Amino acid sequence: MESKRRNIYFDNGSTSYPKAPGVADAVAHLLTHGAFNINRGNYEGAYEVAEMVLETREKLAALFGASDSRQVVFTPGITFSLNYFIKGLLKPGDHVLISGLEHNGVMRPLHQMEKCGITWEIVPTDMDGTVLPENVESCIRKETKAVIMLHASNVCGTILPIGEIGEICHRYGLYFAVDTAQSAGSIPVKMQEWHIDFLAFTGHKGLLGPQGIGGFLLSDRLNEVLVPVITGGTGSQSDSYDVPDTLPDKFESGTMNLPGIAGLHAALSYIEKVGMDKIHGKKMELTEYFLEQIGQFSDIRVVGKQGIHDRVAVVSLDFQGRDNAVVAFELEQNYGIMTRVGLHCAPLAHETLHSYPQGTVRFAFSASNTKEEIDVCIHAIREIDI
Structure with missing residues (x-):
């Protein structure tokens, strides 16, 4: 034979x-023993799921160096997250700096926004993927609103100097968005220390979780100006047609991918253990x-x-x-x-x-x-x- x-x-x-050990079991357990919806059901099973979601936010906030777990917002994935930033922040006349390594998760939304009067510029990037912080600074204009850069390239693996670029953004008052698709769960990411205003992550790569779950973390100053792209029911302040202004509800309309979050919770626990x-x-x-x-x-x-x-x-x-x-x-x-x-x-x-x-x-x-x-x-x- x-x-x-x-x-x-x-x-x-x-x-x-x-995937990490325990991920499949965690997803199956939720679906089999209590696929209850949070922020809707007022009963013990729903509260238990809500506690798991909160623990997952806390794990992510600790992993990425955020100051508060309420800054963690769940989305279906990193592409959704990047769209929330690009389409929820930028206005006609705004200018954006990017690296020469960006994924279409950034490039296609930016290209769409060109029709709305947004302009973007590529910071000089060497043939090996190197981006020098001084080149970022030299590209800044008076109309520059934000810098969007991946942490590590999905093509060649090159790591960009996010900490140094973040310091420049902080000095010039620019919003700094970082795509951690290839770095999260592999190398340290320090949101506060690196002055990152928007940190997009996905759960199914280095974080070893299931597909279909990701999210972003945002700074308090970005939260003040970022407009929710998706709005609807949140299970909170249901007496008002206005979107809640509290985090994370402001950006989490609709039912979340709770099985995905359960799997991500198990994956994060595994990474912490190992x-x-x-x-x-x-x-x-x-x-x-x-x-x-x-x-x-x-x-x-x-x-x-x-x-x-x-x-x-x-x-x-x-x-x-x-x-x-x-x-x-x-x-x-x-x-x-x-x-x-x-x-x-x-x-x-x-x-x-x-x-x-x-x-x-x-x-x-x-x-x-x-x-x-x-x-x-x-x-x-x-x-x-x-």
Whole structure:
């Protein structure tokens, strides 16, 4: 009998797999034993779910260095969160600064807002993804309202100097929004210390939770001016047609993804128990090993930074002389190695990194991966590369 092929998952930049232990059980438990709605039901089961939601806010506030758990707002994901910021803050005539690595979660809303008189500018970004804080400062105009930047690139893994950029934003009175899609749960994020006004997160990547749950944290000064994009029932102040001005109700109209929050609660508990540093350390050991092995191939370009410093566990390869899509197909079909190929919803980043329009084959590792799996992958690449 033919043995079943072993599948190897290297697409953790898209979503983590496997999820943290306990996530599936937490979701199933809520759905099976008490899928009650909070802020609506006045009974013990609903109060227990509300307590779980509050604990999840507290865990996120502590993880991201926020001053109050009420600053944590749940959304379906980071794309929704970024839209809330861009469309709830910017007005005609406003100018925005971005890096040359931004995801379409930022670029498409900004492009839409151009029709409303919003302008944006790319801060000079090097071919390896480096953004110098002094270049951010030199791009500031009198009409600049905000700076929006990802913390780590979903294409090449480069980490941006968010703390230094935040200090500049604070000095100039600009609103600072940070996309933590590839950093949350992997490397420290310090909202207050780094003067971040809007911190967007997703639960299903480095935080090891289920898809469909994310959110944002916002500063008090941003809360004063940010207009809710989605409004409706909150279960509070139901006698008024006005949106509540208290957090988090102001931005949480409608029924939340409570099963998703339950799963995220379990994932955050796991990260607390094991330690984020330990999880990240394992991922970077694998990244370093992978980069060392890839160095033997003269016709494969590592896109972005060549070493492991100032990066997360995301590596993009350009198989020069080959069709990257064909390489990714062969890795999956013949060896069971799952990657992501293409432009990764970030054409701007690929233009900056000189990998447009061909895109790259992206490898993103988790702490569940092993060196043995990387050895299998390198062997496969060697056979494909012949």
